[in-house]
Amino acid sequence: xxxxxxxxxxxxxxxxxxxxxxxxxxxxxxxxxxxxxxxxxxxxxxxxxxxxxxxxxxxxxxxxxxxxxxxxxxxxxxxxxxxxxxxxxxxxxxxxxxxxxxxxxxxxxxxxxxxxxxxxxxxxxxxxxxxxxxxxxxxxxxxxxxxxxxxxxxxxxxxxxxxxxxxxxxxxxxxx
Amino acid sequence: xxxxxxxxxxxxxxxxxxxxxxxxxxxxxxxxxxxxxxxxxxxxxxxxxxxxxxxxxxxxxxxxxxxxxxxxxxxxxxxxxxxxxxxxxxxxxxxxxxxxxxxxxxxxxxxxxxxxxx
Numbered sequence: 001x002x003x004x005x006x007x008x009x010x011x012x013x014x015x016x017x018x019x020x021x022x023x024x025x026x027x028x029x030x031x032x033x034x035x036x037x038x039x040x041x042x043x044x045x046x047x048x049x050x051x052x053x054x055x056x057x058x059x060x061x062x063x064x065x066x067x068x069x070x071x072x073x074x075x076x077x078x079x080x081x082x083x084x085x086x087x088x089x090x091x092x093x094x095x096x097x098x099x100x101x102x103x104x105x106x107x108x109x110x111x112x113x114x115x116x117x118x119x120x121x122x123x124x125x126x127x128x129x130x131x132x133x134x135x136x137x138x139x140x141x142x143x144x145x146x147x148x149x150x151x152x153x154x155x156x157x158x159x160x161x162x163x164x165x166x167x168x169x170x171x172x173x174x175x176x
Numbered sequence: 177x178x179x180x181x182x183x184x185x186x187x188x189x190x191x192x193x194x195x196x197x198x199x200x201x202x203x204x205x206x207x208x209x210x211x212x213x214x215x216x217x218x219x220x221x222x223x224x225x226x227x228x229x230x231x232x233x234x235x236x237x238x239x240x241x242x243x244x245x246x247x248x249x250x251x252x253x254x255x256x257x258x259x260x261x262x263x264x265x266x267x268x269x270x271x272x273x274x275x276x277x278x279x280x281x282x283x284x285x286x287x288x289x290x291x292x293x294x
Contacts, residue, residue, distance in 0.1 A: 146183045152195045159184045159203050166178060 177211040185212070189219030194227065201231050205238040213238075214247045221254040226263055229255075233267050233284060234275060240283050252287055256294050265291060 141150055141158045185204055188196040197220065204216025217239045220228040232239025232251050239251045255264050268291070271284040 143180055143183060146180065146187050148187055148190050148192070150187070152188070152191065152193050152199055155184050155188060155191075155196075156199045156203065159181060159199070162178055162181050162184070163203070163207075166181075 177209060177215070181212060182215060185215050185219055189222060197223070197228050197231065200228075201238075205231060205235070210244050210247055213242060213244065214250045217242070217247060217251040218254045221251060221258065221264075224258055224260060224263060226267070229264050229267050233264070233287075234271050234280065236277055236280055240287055241280055248283075252290065255287060256290060261291060 139154045139157055140161045141154055146155065146158065185200065188200050188204075200216050200220055204219075205213055207213050207216070217232045220232050220239070223229075232255075235241065237243060240248050240255070242248045242251065255261070258264060265288065268284045268288045272281055272288065275281050275284070
């Protein structure tokens with residue numbers, strides 16, 4: 001075995017640090033993960049050695065990302081009024097609940113008002129009855145009070161009273 | 177007659193309330209005093225409305241049918257003095273044609289004859 005042969009063997013055994021087996025920049029290319037080799041690119045956009053097709057794909061992905069962002073923004077814009085509407089509904093429900101809670105108080109107030117009105121009307125009825133009783137009392141008019149402004153009832157009562165007085169006078173005359 | 181009662185009767189005769197007629201009929205024409213009945217009948221005739229004239233024409237013992245000739249003649253005289261006698265004639269005609277009492281019908285006939293002569 002010659003020196004060259006030895007050298008060849010050594011060269012085959014010791015890998016030269018300057019030799020490059022592949023042009024891939026993937027640092028995990030030679031690493032084995034349980035028999036699977038990762039052949040993808042970790043940083044596609046940062047890879048200076050990628051082809052135009054890859055760059056175009058990345059552009060498309062960026063565009064799609066921007067579209068997705070726009071769509072999501074659009075969705076956010078749409079969702080805001082819905083959120084506001086929901087807030088309004090919630091507020092109105094709260095108001096309704098508070099109104100329902102205050103219903104018994106209002107009912108009490110209404111019942112108090114009704115009872116007050118009834119008592120007032122009863123008092124008015126009492127006053128009315130007093131007036132009627134006052135009407136029933138015989139009102140004898142003076143000679144100056146006897147005119148067309150006087151009520152028929154008063155004139156009638158005065159006439160009846162005068163008849164009684166006249167009858168009493170006749171009786172007293174007969175007795176005398 | 178009491179001055180006060182005279183005043184009341186005259187006031188009721190001028191009163192616009194139709195209730196006055198019923199008071200005059202109730203207390204005036206049923207009074208025992210001839211003067212009261214006479215004045216009441218005169219007041220009712222002066223009103224010259226159907227309800228008032230009816231009291232002194234169609235009721236037996238009242239107005240022209242009064243038992244007192246003074247009251248009856250005074251009432252007839254008051255009817256004769258009315259300017260508008262149409263309502264009185266209408267009631268007299270109805271009394272002559274429809275009243276159940278012959279004496280009342282006869283009195284009404286006599287008053288109507290006097291009215292036609294006047």
